[in-house]
Amino acid sequence: KARDPTPVEELSPADVFIAVKTTKKYHHTRLDLLLDTWISTNMLQVIRKTHMINTNCSAAHSRQALSCKMAVEYLHQWFCHVDDDNYVNIRPLVKLLSHYSHAHDVYIGRPSLDRPLEATERFGDSHTRPVRFWFATGGAGFCVSRGLALKMSPWASGGNFMTTADRIRLPDDCTVGYIIETLLGVGLIRSPLFHSHLENLQLVSPTQIHHQVTLSYGTFDSKRNIINVRGALSLDEDPTSLHCLSECLCAKLSLLCVF
Numbered sequence: 001k002a003r004d005p006t007p008v009e010e011l012s013p014a015d016v017f018i019a020v021k022t023t024k025k026y027h028h029t030r031l032d033l034l035l036d037t038w039i040s041t042n043m044l045q046v047i048r049k050t051h052m053i054n055t056n057c058s059a060a061h062s063r064q065a066l067s068c069k070m071a072v073e074y075l076h077q078w079f080c081h082v083d084d085d086n087y088v089n090i091r092p093l094v095k096l097l098s099h100y101s102h103a104h105d106v107y108i109g110r111p112s113l114d115r116p117l118e119a120t121e122r123f124g125d126s127h128t129r130p131v132r133f134w135f136a137t138g139g140a141g142f143c144v145s146r147g148l149a150l151k152m153s154p155w156a157s158g159g160n161f162m163t164t165a166d167r168i169r170l171p172d173d174c175t176v177g178y179i180i181e182t183l184l185g186v187g188l189i190r191s192p193l194f195h196s197h198l199e200n201l202q203l204v205s206p207t208q209i210h211h212q213v214t215l216s217y218g219t220f221d222s223k224r225n226i227i228n229v230r231g232a233l234s235l236d237e238d239p240t241s242l243h244c245l246s247e248c249l250c251a252k253l254s255l256l257c258v259f
């Protein structure tokens with residue numbers, strides 16, 4: 001079905017909450033790169049704005065104070081999750097999401113498989129049933145509308161996510177697909193604008209790179225898998241090519257990192 005070319009909502013980067021999944025061992029090697037590139041000064045302003053709202057909640061670690069913080073999170077219209085080896089192009093992301101209503105049930109990303117995942121749902125002591133569902137690969141990033149995020153709460157908020165994940169014993173991105181497709185009956189919207197290093201990143205056309213919502217880097221068939229972009233830095237200086245992407249496009253074309 002063709003998508004309406006006119007945006008359904010006015011959306012700004014401040015309306016989108018982007019969670020970056022990371023772990024201590026990657027803080028230096030991966031997170032620093034993100035802070036040098038797409039998590040730009042503008043992005044940090046967005047984060048600061050969010051923190052300002054946060055301080056209205058009590059500093060106590062009470063249940064009420066924590067619920068207040070959760071409510072603050074829900075002020076955002078969209079929730080996106082990316083890995084720490086993803087590059088996010090904020091402008092195309094905001095543009096894509098503006099074509100959907102945040103009040104509707106929207107789950108958007110790229111599946112890594114060409115068929116639904118088949119899993120076994122376990123509930124109670126010995127009850128099981130086979131389930132089939134699509135999921136957006138976490139390594140390419142995905143987004144969920146506020147309307148859908150609210151419906152996911154009983155299975156996804158607080159400690160509930162772990163309990164739900166135990167029911168199918170699959171990685172977190174699969175669990176998200178299970179909650180949305182199987183438990184809530186909402187279908188994944190596929191977007192070719194999300195990219196992980198599970199696909200050949202050389203196939204992303206250089207002229208289309210700045211229109212992509214997410215990019216990544218890594219290895220594929222034990223070969224270096226990076227986007228095809230030429231810039232001021234050599235591959236030795238910038239093995240991910242993402243630094244180069246940011247520098248080239250920010251400085252020369254003024255296309256990225258601009259809100």
Ligand code: UDP
Pocket residue numbers: 020021022023026082083084085139
């Ligand atoms: N990650 C994590 N804990 C770990 C290992 C990885 O939180 O012990 C995160 C990592 O920061 C990244 C995501 O999981 O955001 C995927 O990790 P990675 O890129 O290393 O693996 P792959 O892409 O091959 O699945």
Ligand code: MN
Pocket residue numbers: 083085139197218
């Ligand atoms: Mn990865």
